[in-house]
Amino acid sequence: MGTKSFFIDTTKCTGCRGCQVACKQWNELPAEKTVNRGTYQNPPDLSSQTYTLVRFNEVLEGDNIKWHFFKDQCRHCISPPCLIEADNQKVEGAIIQDATGTVVYDLEKTQKLSFQKIKESCPYNIPRVNPKTKSISKCTMCVDRITNGLLPACAKACPTGAVQFGDREEILKKAHVRLDELKPLYKEARILDEEEVNVLYLIVDKPALYQIAERDDRSSLLALKSLFKPLSVLGIGAALLCQLPSLRERGMKKD
Numbered sequence: 001m002g003t004k005s006f007f008i009d010t011t012k013c014t015g016c017r018g019c020q021v022a023c024k025q026w027n028e029l030p031a032e033k034t035v036n037r038g039t040y041q042n043p044p045d046l047s048s049q050t051y052t053l054v055r056f057n058e059v060l061e062g063d064n065i066k067w068h069f070f071k072d073q074c075r076h077c078i079s080p081p082c083l084i085e086a087d088n089q090k091v092e093g094a095i096i097q098d099a100t101g102t103v104v105y106d107l108e109k110t111q112k113l114s115f116q117k118i119k120e121s122c123p124y125n126i127p128r129v130n131p132k133t134k135s136i137s138k139c140t141m142c143v144d145r146i147t148n149g150l151l152p153a154c155a156k157a158c159p160t161g162a163v164q165f166g167d168r169e170e171i172l173k174k175a176h177v178r179l180d181e182l183k184p185l186y187k188e189a190r191i192l193d194e195e196e197v198n199v200l201y202l203i204v205d206k207p208a209l210y211q212i213a214e215r216d217d218r219s220s221l222l223a224l225k226s227l228f229k230p231l232s233v234l235g236i237g238a239a240l241l242c243q244l245p246s247l248r249e250r251g252m253k254k255d
């Protein structure tokens with residue numbers, strides 16, 4: 001199985017949050033108690049119980065307000081700085097990358113990692129810690145589904161086609177076809193960090209208007225370290241799959 005990628009076309013997102021609900025359902029994550037903060041963005045941020053979140057951004061354009069929705073989640077970096085940091089901390093198998101390019105955390109082994117350092121290593125501010133168990137978690141790319149021929153739960157649930165998933169080459173082509181369509185209409189249209197991640201976002205305005213973290217020089221330096229081949233990369237995907245509840249254990253849920 002080759003490298004898999006997401007294409008998230010933010011121009012097709014309507015903010016329905018079907019992806020958020022599907023993610024919680026598949027990963028058996030509980031709802032979080034929240035309060036009205038005067039925004040539809042709910043819960044307010046990613047957490048150990050929320051692996052993906054649609055960020056709601058209101059942007060003033062002349063007299064009109066427009067929405068920029070952004071489905072935030074782990075980017076499944078091609079050379080993951082978080083994995084490099086876990087290797088530096090010598091906690092073998094806590095963070096691995098399998099043959100599909102998926103970056104997955106072992107909930108039990110991550111308890112031995114310094115959360116602060118893992119969090120700082122991530123260019124996109126993604127990992128979160130469970131305050132009770134000290135496990136670190138994030139989007140799993142539904143690796144237990146995709147290795148069984150199913151779509152990730154969020155991609156399956158998206159009613160507008162904003163969340164697409166498939167082989168990296170095919171996804172890259174789709175993303176560029178769409179970019180070519182939008183570029184004449186939006187001069188800021190771009191695909192974010194396409195050489196560095198397996199979750200490709202297409203946005204049509206400045207990144208700062210989407211409430212997202214961006215890569216910086218620090219992360220690029222960390223990615224360079226990957227040239228020294230972290231031990232956890234590839235070849236131990238099978239061990240990973242043992243850590244996740246199998247489809248059978250979960251009643252053979254279908255997509």
Ligand code: SF4
Nearest residue numbers: 074075077080082122
């Ligand atoms: S986005 Fe952050 S958590 Fe996800 S693979 Fe990259 S460094 Fe790791």
Ligand code: SF4
Nearest residue numbers: 023139141142152154
């Ligand atoms: S790929 Fe799976 S774990 Fe990741 S955001 Fe989508 S549903 Fe959640």
